[in-house]
Amino acid sequence: MEPASAIERILAAIRAVPRGEVAGYGHIARRAGLPGRARMVARVLSGNEDPGLPWHRILRSDGRIAFPPGSRGFKEQAKRLRAEGVDVRDGRVRMPRADASIDEQVWGM
DNA sequence: CTCATGACTAGCT
DNA sequence: TAGCTAGCCATGA
Known part of the structure; x- marks a missing residue:
């Protein structure tokens, strides 16, 4: 078993x-x-x-929610993030180098 | 095959 | 930080 479909690998990465x-x-x-x-x-x-x-937990590279501001998905996402303790200000996530630290701390890169 | 579309990025001003 | 542009990739008409 190896090459799980691209979609599966993507889902796995997200769940990680x-x-x-x-x-x-x-x-x-x-x-x-x-x-x-x-x-x-x-x-x-x-x-x-x-x-x-x-x-x-998936955001754009600039730390912003990918949905149009005010849209349903936008509100839902912001809500869920805050529920996890993430600081969301004006559709933007406040997490210093979240991406970089994740590579290192979570995936050991 | 070409064209348009989208929960995208990186670079420049 | 914000706006604009070009590049990128999978899909579907």
Whole structure:
């Protein structure tokens, strides 16, 4: 067993993000062995149906929520993040180098 | 095959 | 920080 489908690897990478932490689309893609496929990660998320998937922990590279401000998904995501103790200000996550530290602390990169 | 679309990025001003 | 541009990739018409 090896090459689980790209989608599976992406989902696995997303599930690997710990509670209270966040990661970017590009990082998830890279972690799934698909460098440069950030848009594919977004595609997978948009079509995802697994209610247990921590999709709210995935943000854009600039730390902002990828949904249009005010939209339903936007509010929901901000709500879930705050519920995990993440500081969300104006659609933007306040986490100093969250991405970088995640690579190192979570995935040991 | 070409064109448009999108939960994207990186670079420049 | 904000705005704009070009690049990128999978899908579907």
